[in-house]
Every structure is written in structure tokens, then in C-alpha cells.
Amino acid sequence: MKKVLLGACSVFAFAMTAHAEEAATVASADTADSNLEEIIVSARKTTYANNATDQVMLEATPDASSVLATVDKLPGIFISEGGTFGSDDWSTTISIRGFNVGLSEQQIGMTIDGLPNGNSNYGGGAKANRYLDNENMERAEVSQGTADISSPSHEALGGTINFISNDPTENQRFWAGISAGQNNAQRYFMRYDTGEIFANTRAYFSYSHQNNDAWIGTAGGTKRDHAAFKIVSEQDQWKFTGRLSWDDAWENNYQRISLDQFKKDPNWDRLTDTITGIPYVDQVYRPGWGTLRTNWFAYVKAEYKGDNLDVTVAPYYHDNWGRGDWTPPYLVQVAGGTQQADGAIYGGSAVGSYTYTDPSGNPIAPIDGCTATLSFPYGGGSPANNPACYPAGSLPVGSYRHTNYGKTRIGVTADAAYHLSDTNTLRAGLWWENSDRHEYRTWHKEIDPTVGIEFEYTEYWRQYDRNFKTNTLMMYAEDTAEFGKLQVRGGVKKFLVDLTRVDNFGNDANQGLKSNSKLLFTAGAIYSATDNMDVFAGFSQNFAAIKDTVIEGRASVTNPNIPDLQGETADNYDFGVRFSNAAVKATVTGYYIKFNNRITFVSAGDGTTGVDYLEVGQGTYLNVGGIESKGVEASLSADFANYFNFYSSLTVNSSKYTETTAQVVAGNKVALSPEFQFVGTLSYHKDGVRAGLSGKHVGKRWGDFANTQRLPSFTTFDLWLGYTVAQNAIPGIDTIDLSLNVTNLTDKRYLGGGTPGSYFIGAGREAIASLTFKF
CATH class of the missing domain: 2.170.130.10 (TonB-dependent receptor, plug domain)
Incomplete structure (x- = not known):
């Protein structure tokens, strides 16, 4: 490890002393030449x-x-x-x-x-x-x-990731690609760029379809369809952009496992591939674990750039529908509720369940004295789950449970910057959004659990039905000024967030919470030490509003002693150096973060101090947590020998809990937070040929709150090869591109993310080849 750190420091020392012409920060040749694409x-x-x-x-x-x-x-x-x-x-x-x-x-x-x-x-x-x-x-x-x-x-x-879509090309172009790989992976992609259809106006439409089998086992998989449309029109000082995307995905899931299970068999996540006819075992049949999602997203953006005033306004709309599936190995017995015309019961409560019936469909209990159990999964099942404990001719039963999600969002962002002078700019703006999330859970009877997981379309029980409405208004203002080589900025923003929970069955009273922030301050400075080097420092108070899951958890608690919740906040400090010239780009950043008001669920008797007012069996969400993070991040990109590039990044992070509450102990490291990461990439470009090898090392991490489970370090490698046939080498075809990508080249088994105490196995090796034509 010391060699890695010394090597990284040497590379950055070289970057700081290199001399050449300053390179442009961002350049894209896609709109200037439809056949040449480069992003630096x-x-x-x-x-x-x-x-x-x-x-x-x-x-x-x-x-x-x-x-x-x-x-x-x-x-x-x-x-x-x-x-x-x-x-x-x-x-x-x-x-x-x-x-x-x-x-x-x-x-x-x-x-x-x-x-x-x-x-x-x-x-x-x-x-x-x-x-x-x-x-x-x-x-x-x-x-x-x-x-x-x-x-x-x-x-x-912890920051923001912004994904930026590319614009339509200036020239007309048709793009078609096909990919095939391991695990029966297949993908088709097409895109048509119109070129100029009106004065300074161009558009594109794209569509893709892909599917692949699960990489663990022999059952389950995923499929996805995606379409997008974008139009851009530039008129004098205005730029108008419209974009629409549609995405429809159906995914079978992977399951979390314990560290001990990973050590025993790192190739299996404990979901199964075949139907046994025993519902208790088949509850972990992978095709019964499903995520279905459909998303529509559209926006229109108007951007004005004048001599002294820049304005951007962007209204948007989002519609989301989804479902999460699982196959519980029983039928629920429901009391109360309202029976619908189709036989479904809305509301009520579960008062029991049964796993087998007699041939006439009447629930039956296991044979008295039978002690036969099942050893898999989840530590095993009781005699009530074992067919050996029922008379001959008994029939298993099971449910197919849907958790249904829906969301509609409508909102707008607006930003205005006024240049008081060449060295002073005032900026102000807002973000408003109204969101309505609908969630309800339905239970469907499996038709015949001995042969499959097919289910009756009409649910036998709709367990709950709720809407969560969130109204958000964020306002901000900022001033940026330059004093020679020094640029400083200071700003303030505030969130006003109203959250409402509505029980559509009318069983629970509607709940409401305000999640307004205090005034949040930002400040920063950049000093241009040389033509190639900047020194910067920044501070911001970040904010996370109360989630609707929190209001759901508090709805059943009426204890008047429970204090009001506040949104979570984090004070962020950054300081670092950036260097850029024609051959080398590098950055080193140190940071310190204090995360306050962490919202945590606590229960009576769990050891949390100051919650004596909770009665036995009660629990609620409280602001009783915090995290402190500090570390260093660095990156380097260096071109050498005309055709090669070396890229590296380094992360050293220490994140600790600052308060003891529930399962969390002050001073312990944050569960699942990487403490050391190192990336090294070598790539080659010449005469249409490209190739590269990239490796990433992730050091050991604590996996649980108690810091008793140390997850092993791992290193993965990615390989890619490609060749672009020269332009117009084949009449009628601008370019032909061949590529091969191999992710996780060595097929390394490792634990990726998860939740504290349970973890997902990182995806195995995948090779995929692609052929692309551009006309």
C-alpha cells in the first residue's frame, strides 16, 4: 500500500511541475463533425x-x-x-x-x-x-x-451527480448498433439525427432494447426498452431545448447475504433456479423477485444570454410507475376491511396465515407431533412449512405479493445572472416542485405452487393504500466577484418543504410535516497561482428534507412528548489545487464534513438515551445521529508518447459516527463506507484503434454498525478494444465501429454495497462485443 501512495504522490509531483500550453476544459467535436467524437x-x-x-x-x-x-x-x-x-x-x-x-x-x-x-x-x-x-x-x-x-x-x-445528455448533431446521421455478450446479453440501438430541419434547429430520436440472463444461476434476468427525443433550436440570443425520455424495465433481483455466507460460497446469493413445489423453499426462486419500472420524463428549457443578463427557465414533468414482487409462502387470513365486488378485501389486518389446504381448499394444520423441518432458506422452516407434516393429497398455497409504486412530479427551475461588471455577477433563482407518490400493496393467490409462480390477476387483499404529497420550494442568491487573480463567491439558500400523508382507506388520520431548512450559506474562493494552477476553497451547508418513509413510520405514534423532526444538514469544507496544461490535468482535494440531525429510527429499550417517554412497543424517528467525514481525493490524467493516456485517482476517507443511538456507537466507522480506493487506467488511441486496461482497488471496509464485520478488500479490472474503419471506406457508410468490452476481467468475487450487516455480491465477469454503423 505504501508503494501505491508513494507512486501516486510522485505522479502528482510530476503534474505540478509540467509545462505546456493550457488545454480547454471541455471540448466536444460531435456537433462540428458528425463522424468525429471526442470529449476531453x-x-x-x-x-x-x-x-x-x-x-x-x-x-x-x-x-x-x-x-x-x-x-x-x-x-x-x-x-x-x-x-x-x-x-x-x-x-x-x-x-x-x-x-x-x-x-x-x-x-x-x-x-x-x-x-x-x-x-x-x-x-x-x-x-x-x-x-x-x-x-x-x-x-x-x-x-x-x-x-x-x-x-x-x-x-x-454528500454532493450531486449531474448526467448531461448530448445535443443533436448538425449533420443528418443514422446510427445503428448491435451488441451480444455473455449470459445471453443482447442489445439493439438506433438513433436518427435530423440535421438542420429549420433555421438553426435540429433534433434526434433514439430507441434501444436490451436483455440478459442473471449472471448467478440459470433462472431470471432483465429486459429494458428505452426511447428518447431531443430538439435544440438556437435563435439569436436564445437557445431552446426540449427532451422526452421513456424507459420500461423488468428486472429480477439479486439478494443480500451475510459475510459468513459469502465466505462459505462467494458464487451464490441464496436465490434458487428451479421450482420445488414447496412454497417455503420457492420464496427464494429468483424469477419471483422482480422490479418493474416505467418512467416518462420531459422538459423544455429556454436559455437567454444577453450582454449583461443570463436567464434559464426549465419546466419539467415526470411520471413513474413501478412494482416490487415477492412470493410469500402462505396465504394471509384477513379480519375487517371492505370487501369489493371482485372479492378483494381492502384494508383490515392480518390475523393469521396458512400454508396447506385439504383437496377441497380448506386450511389445515400440520399433523400433531410432526417435527420435520426444512433447513433452507433463512435458517430453515417449521413443521408447518414442510409437506412431510401433512396428509397425502394436501395442497400447498402461496401468495404473489406486489408493492405498487406510482409518482407524478411537475416542477420548474429558474436562474438569472446579472453581470454588474466584468468582475462582479449577481445570481438568483428558485426550484419549485409538486410531487404525489402513490404506494399500495396487493396480495395475489398463486394458481398452483407445485408447478410455478403464476398468480390470479385479482388480488385477494389490498393491504394498504397511501399517497405522499411533497411540495418543495428552494430559493437562492449568490454574488461572485473577481479581484485580479482571486475570485470569491458567497451565497444563501433556503428550502420550504411540506409533506403530507393520506391514507386512502381512511383508517389512519392524515399526517403532515414541514421540513423547512434554516438559511443555508455557501462561500468559496479560487486563486490563480499560475496560468496552469488554481488553488480553491469552499464551504456549503447542505440539506436533506424529511423523507416520506419517516412520516409513515411516525403515523402510528401519538405520544405528545416526541419532539418535532428537522431536516438533516451537513457542513462541507473543500480545499485543494487544480493543474491543467496540454498534456496533464490533475487535482488534489482535502475535505471535512460534519453531518448533523441524522434521522434515525429508535425503539423503546434499544439503549438510546433521552427517550424514556416511549412506551414498550413504541418507536419513532428522531434527530439523534451524526457523522464526521474527512479525507483526500486526487486525480491525474496525462497524455504521453503521442498515443497513450494514463489516468489515476486516489481516495482516502475516514467517516465516523458522532453519536450513540440504537445500533450506532459513537466513534465507530460508518458502515459500508470505503476508506481507500485507487484507480489506474492506461489507454491507447491511434489510426482508429483504441484499447485500454483499467483497474480499481477498494480497501477493507466495516460492513456493520458495530464494526465487527470487516469486508475484504478487492481489485477488479476492465478491458476494452475497438477499431473504427476509416470514414467513407465503404460507399454509403460514414463509419463502422467494432468494440469488445470485458468488465471484471478476472471474474473477481467480492462484496459490493448493501445494507449494514447484509451485502450484495459484485457482478461477475461480462464480455460484450458491439458492431455500430453510422450512415
Whole structure:
């Protein structure tokens, strides 16, 4: 490890002493020449840490992959996707500086073309891969910790990832691609760029379809269809952009396992491939674990650039529908509720369950004295689950449970910057959004559990039906001034967030919470030490509004002693150095973050101090947690020997809990937060040939709150090869491109993300070849 650190320091020392012409920060040749595509990106000149993907990172990522995978090589970022090509939202986790996105936490902002994604959680959220194909992405920008003041997210405690779509080409072009790979992976992509259809107006339409089998076992898989339309019109001082995307995905999931289970068999996540006819065993049949999601997202953006005034206004609309599936090995007995005309019961409560019936369909109990049990899964099942404990002719029963998610969002962002002089700019803006999330759970009877998991269309029980309405208003103002080589900025913003919970069965009283922030301050400075080197420092107070899952958890608690909740906050400090010339781009950033008001669920008797007012059996969410993070992030991109590029990134992070509450102990390291990451990439470009090898090492991490489970370190490698046939080498065809991508080249078995104490196995090796034509 010392050799790695010394090597990294030597590389950065070289970067700081290199001399050459200064390179452009961002350049794209796509709109100037439809056959030549190049993206050169370094960190933007800001007062906070930020990094962006470059062309090499896009080439290293197969087109079939999730766009999330493109940012995994950047400093400070840890992306873990349990499914091949990121094909399972359930097992996708993201970590930045001790903040996480996963099944249990949503602490990182995510935007598409600068517009909010509507949160990233599994139940009704939508990560960036639901909005964008790789071929349609120009780049992804990561603001670690201190993000731009206008960033429209109330989850951005640990920063924001902004995924930017590319514009239509100036020339007419048709693009068709086909990919095939391991695990029966197939993908088709087409895109038509219109060229200029009206004065300074161009558009494109694209469509893709892909499917693949699960990489673990022999059953289950995923399929996805995606379509996008974008139009851009530039008229005098105005630029108008419209974009529409549709995404329809059906995914079978991967399951979390314990550290001991991984040590016993690192190739299996304990989901099964065949129907045994025993519902207790078949509850872990992979095709019964499903995620279904459909997303529509549309926006219109108007941008005006005048002599002294810049204005951007962008209204948007998002419609999300989804379902999460599981097959419980029993039928529920329901009391109360309202019976519908089709026989379904709405509401009521579960008073019992049964697992077998007699031939007439009447529930029966196991034979008295039978002690036969099942050893799999989940530590085994009781005699009530074992067919050996029932008379001959008894029939198993089971449920197919749907958790249904729906969300509609409508909103607008507006930003105005007025240049008082060449050295002073005032900026102000707002973000408004109204969101209505609908969630309900239905239970369906399996038709014949002895042969499959097919189920009756009409549910026998609708367990609950709720709407969560969120109204958000964020306002901000900022002043930026330059004094010679020094640029300073200061700003303030505030969130006003109203959250309402409505029980559509009328069983529970409606609940409401306000999640308004205090005034949040930002400040920063950049000093241009030389023509090639900037020194920067920044501070921001980040905010995360109360989630609707919190109001759901508090709805049943009426104890008047429970204090009001406040939104979570994080104070972020960045300081660092950036260097850029024609051959070398490098950045080193140090940071310190204090995360306060962490919302944690506590129960009576769990050891949390100051909650004596909770009665036995009661629990609630409280602001009783905190995290402190500090570390260093560094990156280097160096061109050498005309045709080669070396890229490296380094992350050293320490994140600790600052308060003892529930399972959390003050001083312990944050569960699942990487402490050391190192990336090294060597790539080659010449005469249409490209190739590269990239490796990423992730050090040991604590996996649980108690810091008793130390997850092993791991190193993975990605390989890519490609060749582009010379332009017009074949009449009628502009270019032909061949590529081969191999992710996790050595087929390394490792534990990726998860939740504290249970973890997903990282995706295995996947090779995929692609053939692309551009006409």
C-alpha cells in the first residue's frame, strides 16, 4: 500500500511541475463533425471539488451498461451494481464521502441536464439509468460534497451527480448498433439525427432494447426498452431545448447475504433456479423477485444570454410507475376491511396465515407431533412449512405479493445572472416542485405452487393504500466577484418543504410535516497561482428534507412528548489545487464534513438515551445521529508518447459516527463506507484503434454498525478494444465501429454495497462485443 501512495504522490509531483500550453476544459467535436467524437474533460474552475467523465471512461464502459458505471473511476466515488450491466436497481448502491444511496439511505443528489431525478430510492425513485442511454450521454459531472448553489435536490448531503445528455448533431446521421455478450446479453440501438430541419434547429430520436440472463444461476434476468427525443433550436440570443425520455424495465433481483455466507460460497446469493413445489423453499426462486419500472420524463428549457443578463427557465414533468414482487409462502387470513365486488378485501389486518389446504381448499394444520423441518432458506422452516407434516393429497398455497409504486412530479427551475461588471455577477433563482407518490400493496393467490409462480390477476387483499404529497420550494442568491487573480463567491439558500400523508382507506388520520431548512450559506474562493494552477476553497451547508418513509413510520405514534423532526444538514469544507496544461490535468482535494440531525429510527429499550417517554412497543424517528467525514481525493490524467493516456485517482476517507443511538456507537466507522480506493487506467488511441486496461482497488471496509464485520478488500479490472474503419471506406457508410468490452476481467468475487450487516455480491465477469454503423 505504501508503494501505491508513494507512486501516486510522485505522479502528482510530476503534474505540478509540467509545462505546456493550457488545454480547454471541455471540448466536444460531435456537433462540428458528425463522424468525429471526442470529449476531453477536466475539473471545472469552481470553488468546490468536482470531477467529470472523459472519453476514455465512456469507452471503458459498454454501451449496454448503466450510465452510473461511467463515474466509478472518479475520485471519491464508489458504485456497486449487483446485476450485469447495472440491470438490478434493488442491488445498486452509491457511496461518496461516507454518504450513501441504497435500500436504506438516499443522501446523494442526482440530476439529469441539471433537473431533479425525483430521488433515488427503490420505492418510487428513479436513478439516472432510467433517463439516459450511454450513447446519448455527453458526460457526467460529480460535485463531491459542496455542490453548485442551484442544484435542485433535497438529498444532496454528500454532493450531486449531474448526467448531461448530448445535443443533436448538425449533420443528418443514422446510427445503428448491435451488441451480444455473455449470459445471453443482447442489445439493439438506433438513433436518427435530423440535421438542420429549420433555421438553426435540429433534433434526434433514439430507441434501444436490451436483455440478459442473471449472471448467478440459470433462472431470471432483465429486459429494458428505452426511447428518447431531443430538439435544440438556437435563435439569436436564445437557445431552446426540449427532451422526452421513456424507459420500461423488468428486472429480477439479486439478494443480500451475510459475510459468513459469502465466505462459505462467494458464487451464490441464496436465490434458487428451479421450482420445488414447496412454497417455503420457492420464496427464494429468483424469477419471483422482480422490479418493474416505467418512467416518462420531459422538459423544455429556454436559455437567454444577453450582454449583461443570463436567464434559464426549465419546466419539467415526470411520471413513474413501478412494482416490487415477492412470493410469500402462505396465504394471509384477513379480519375487517371492505370487501369489493371482485372479492378483494381492502384494508383490515392480518390475523393469521396458512400454508396447506385439504383437496377441497380448506386450511389445515400440520399433523400433531410432526417435527420435520426444512433447513433452507433463512435458517430453515417449521413443521408447518414442510409437506412431510401433512396428509397425502394436501395442497400447498402461496401468495404473489406486489408493492405498487406510482409518482407524478411537475416542477420548474429558474436562474438569472446579472453581470454588474466584468468582475462582479449577481445570481438568483428558485426550484419549485409538486410531487404525489402513490404506494399500495396487493396480495395475489398463486394458481398452483407445485408447478410455478403464476398468480390470479385479482388480488385477494389490498393491504394498504397511501399517497405522499411533497411540495418543495428552494430559493437562492449568490454574488461572485473577481479581484485580479482571486475570485470569491458567497451565497444563501433556503428550502420550504411540506409533506403530507393520506391514507386512502381512511383508517389512519392524515399526517403532515414541514421540513423547512434554516438559511443555508455557501462561500468559496479560487486563486490563480499560475496560468496552469488554481488553488480553491469552499464551504456549503447542505440539506436533506424529511423523507416520506419517516412520516409513515411516525403515523402510528401519538405520544405528545416526541419532539418535532428537522431536516438533516451537513457542513462541507473543500480545499485543494487544480493543474491543467496540454498534456496533464490533475487535482488534489482535502475535505471535512460534519453531518448533523441524522434521522434515525429508535425503539423503546434499544439503549438510546433521552427517550424514556416511549412506551414498550413504541418507536419513532428522531434527530439523534451524526457523522464526521474527512479525507483526500486526487486525480491525474496525462497524455504521453503521442498515443497513450494514463489516468489515476486516489481516495482516502475516514467517516465516523458522532453519536450513540440504537445500533450506532459513537466513534465507530460508518458502515459500508470505503476508506481507500485507487484507480489506474492506461489507454491507447491511434489510426482508429483504441484499447485500454483499467483497474480499481477498494480497501477493507466495516460492513456493520458495530464494526465487527470487516469486508475484504478487492481489485477488479476492465478491458476494452475497438477499431473504427476509416470514414467513407465503404460507399454509403460514414463509419463502422467494432468494440469488445470485458468488465471484471478476472471474474473477481467480492462484496459490493448493501445494507449494514447484509451485502450484495459484485457482478461477475461480462464480455460484450458491439458492431455500430453510422450512415
